[in-house]
Amino acid sequence: MSILRKLLFPFAILYGIIIRVRNYLYDEDVLKSSSYTIPVICVGNLSVGGTGKSPMIEYLLNLLVPHSKVATLSRGYGRTTKGFILLNGLENASEVGDEPLQFKTKFKDVLIAVDENRQHGIQVLKDENNAEVILLDDAFQHRKVKAGLNIVLTKFDSLYIDDLMLPAGDLREPIAGVERAQIIVVTKCPKLLSEQDAKKICEKLKLKNYQKLFFSYIDYSQMVISSSGSKSITSFEGTKITLVTGIANPKSLLHYLDEIDIKYDHLNYPDHHNFSKAELEQIAQATIIITTEKDYMRLKDKIVHPDLYYLPIKMKFISNTSEFDGMVKKFIE
Template identity: 55%
Template sequence: MTEIFSTFGLMKILRFLLFPFAILYDLIISIRNFLFDVNILRSISFDIPVIAVGNLSVGGTGKSPQIEYLIRLLKNEHKVAVLSRGYKRKTKGFQLVNSTHSAEDVGDEPLQFFKKFDNVTVAVDANRTNGIQQLLKLVDPPEIILLDDAFQHRKVKAGFYILLTKYDDLYVNDFILPAGHLRESRKGAKRANIVVVTKCPQNLSDTEQNKIIKKLNLKSNQKVFFTAIDYDKKLKGSGEISIENLKNKEIVLVTGIANPTPLLNYLSEENINFTHLKFPDHHNFTSEDISRIHTVFNGIESEEKILITTEKDYVRLKDKVANISYIAIKSIFLTDEKLFVFEIQEFIKK
């Protein structure tokens, strides 16, 4: 208990010391947003539906599951393209993801989208304006473009904005960088058409939802939805084994994501014992990292042992580590899913 209070006190002191820098950062970002709002800095619009998915905070809000939800929703009726910056990739400029690319070439999430969904175009470009222009020049151009992690990319004016905020770390409870984790102030939420509270408990009550809606204090034309993470009941990858059968095995879990806590909690709730090797978000695994993974895994004497990872990490590890499987996830709506679908479809019709 003393350690908890000591950590909490240290965080308060650190935030106090960083607060002047946060004010300066907020001023710079606010001026930039104002210049875009009054059209001194120009935003470019496009003649096809562009849906931007993003957040106000740094990482870990569940953008990938939300993008995948939209892909599933739209891909059977429309030609869909996903445009990402390709975080931590080693290439530059516009890249149209293909089967020869690795996660180092285009980023782990874009490669995951490409491998997971047929007939969906996936591209990366830090310059989203150029990326959209290149997509529209294709022989078979998309009819809808999903912008991954583009809420702050003001040079493109998307037609529809989906803002994500995590249930246990709402942006209204956070501070701007570097005192907190917000990329811009809470006022940025006014640009959102929809706010999705992600990674909620699946039994979140209506009363609790209403409390959060009140706390977010959005405009009357903005809608709030609540989603949770749902884990597949069977591993994929090198071996397909049910989650239930993991209870009798020795598990080594490798993660390189922003917030592995929900996955750790899920495995614990399923009474699965595991050794956790944690790496930074979007980590490019080195030969030393691979050796460490092998050392820990081979150090377990039991023959009933399995090496597992997340779906995002799998695309970076599958060619480096033999016999590794992953737990796939998806986003599920707690309530009002039909209303969410209606909002997206109405935007596309317009």
């Protein structure tokens, strides 16, 4: 632990007490939560930072859209607008947030909405848009809504069990909060995770009997995509590209590019970064730009560049895919 985090530890204890009291009041029904007559699935985490919520939402959309009228509801982090917006795909990232715009770009016929008031957003999607299933993106701490199925994500190299409360650590709430989840997914694992390592994590997390544990990894596409088409990422071998990231933790992406021997200069920005004019000018000077899909949503309307590409990703399970799919499908029946 850094010296700064040690100094902040007393504040973490105080914050933890406040959140414990808040959770207790919701658990005892002193503070009220809303339940719904349609299936509501929440994808969230205990910590701040990127655990892979967007790839999980996209996985669930691919799983459920063929069978039901599915909607997603996000807060729309960093947007300049307020209230409920049902995306039509013509918005820009500053209006609705980069992740909802990413969802709408890939799933054009799906109801993709943003609303900082999740209760109101669910009501509008259900009553005015006839949604049959609602996926809540990053709403695990939003206790005013009681989802029927909670999926909590935790990163392989940064498990919630090893973390501390904010501001000394990255936990949004005490570890006991994970007991509200029925499914826990360890994300961003090595693709060839050993059974021994998986067993160690399972023992470490000490899950309840009603909880199921799964392991997943990020599968990077072999193709990069631009506004004019796509090409193999290996076509850039021998050429130094400029990598632009504004995500919580680009470590796995850097590892992938190193693994396939792509040389790059890395321009690294904070998660959901709002690029300044000077930063956009610097990025635009690059010969070849590769970025994440989320960052592309924020860059594509601000930079006119013939070689601006994004690298798509998917979340895949290391094993027991059919068991996970079955649990989700059974819930919405």
